[in-house]
Amino acid sequence: MRAALPRTAALRVYEPLAAFAEPERSRWAAYADRSADAREAARADGRSLRLAGLAATPPVVVPARESDEAHVLVLSGLVHVCPEQPRLRAWEALAELRAGYPQRLVEAFVPPLVLEQAERDHARWRTVHPDVRPHVRTAGWQVPLAWLVLVADADRELSLEPDRFLRYRTPMAAARRSAARALRTLRRTSDELWAATLRADEPAGRWEPGEDGPVALPADLDLCADVEDVARWLEEFHPRSWVELDYCGLVDLLPPDALTDDHSARDAAEVLGQLAAGDGASAATAYARLERRWEAVSALERAN
Template structure:
């Protein structure tokens, strides 16, 4: 399998990611050595994305019925931020070894994430279909890989959250209109948009949203999502960066005002302005419900 699949994902589900990039000292010593070694061989960000996509397609088409990653190799994304202050990555500096600034790392952790995805699949479809897609023998084999990872340090800190066919509204609460955006384009289309913010800013915004929703709309599903997001963010180093990677869905929705609409909706709820909150939700729904309906299209 060859070519740049990353730039031409026609026919693949829209997939978006929320990632945490941490400084080297946030990782256990053995993993630090591996990250440093990987930083010498990883190419551009586009090359990393393409390699990961090709590997995932290769797993689901290989013989033997095992779609899981083995963990023998794992990709790492890197970005460079100016030292001495929290700032968004500079354009074109991701994954490079230029002088100046500080490298932050986001390991793919494909073995653990594949296990989580398989569990979600088992909970979301009928058992006979799940057994057909992922044989029990292969799930058991993969669980052994996960158990080996869980026996080590740092097992709970999964650096990437993924979503298909749309971005959860709770993710947008971590970002603001003023945050840095990288728009990646190719052949007249937007390949992705990446939004960056320091972890401390993301945590402040998440806690603000949780506090206001807990008072104004305690039964809202988004409150549970935001509470889980806050607990997740609290696992990481204070000097980390948070990245929202739209993926190919960016070509359908960008320019996107979802972070502003989520913030305004929460503020309106806190002030008892139901009309304003409803208007913000309508704007979000008009933008994202058509994307989510694609998941059920034939």
């Protein structure tokens, strides 16, 4: 039985070995030759060490060195690798934390000296590795709509046992085309469509998913900016890469019937299709269906 995973979803890019320069290419080729069980055990050990570091005093919020762990995907005999890069991702997560929350709140979780040292280390590392980018994005307690527009229902892979997973895999070219189509639709969509069906008895900007009555897309949903951000990120990688949207630890929060019925990529496609058709009410209804699927998960997040 696999160990419990963090309550996050992941968006991964698997690049072919040809995308890596030597000696990294040879190192990943050797890593891919290891058994899948050995690779998973190494990733689990790495996660345990990082969690132990977070519990230390002072906390180790950024690993002292980058890991040698990765996810491996072999298609038609070709090896594709998605490095985990927990050190780089920790630096970027700290930067996002500082940008998104008041300084006093951030320092309640991470001591100022630790934050300052992490910033210095990141800046020094960037001078040597200006073009390295993270191959993984994560989102806690949800699957972002901007990720779902990259994939199609036909890309869906579900397993309930022996290992439970729900994921989507698509070629990079298809993900880029999907992002471009989504952006064209969103840029043509007027602001009025997004708010066309606000309930008359609700304050402007408030959104409540409900079974009855008209609903509206939430006023603070900036899907266009989110898709633009993901699209720019995808452009950084080899065109022969593969994109994977993995529910990861979120599958442990959903019963088997909910996983079987989960076709979130299809719902996201319906949101965009109805927006393209100029039907804001139907788009909002499709979005509400998507949101209701995650209400139970959101309740667990609030409980934590």
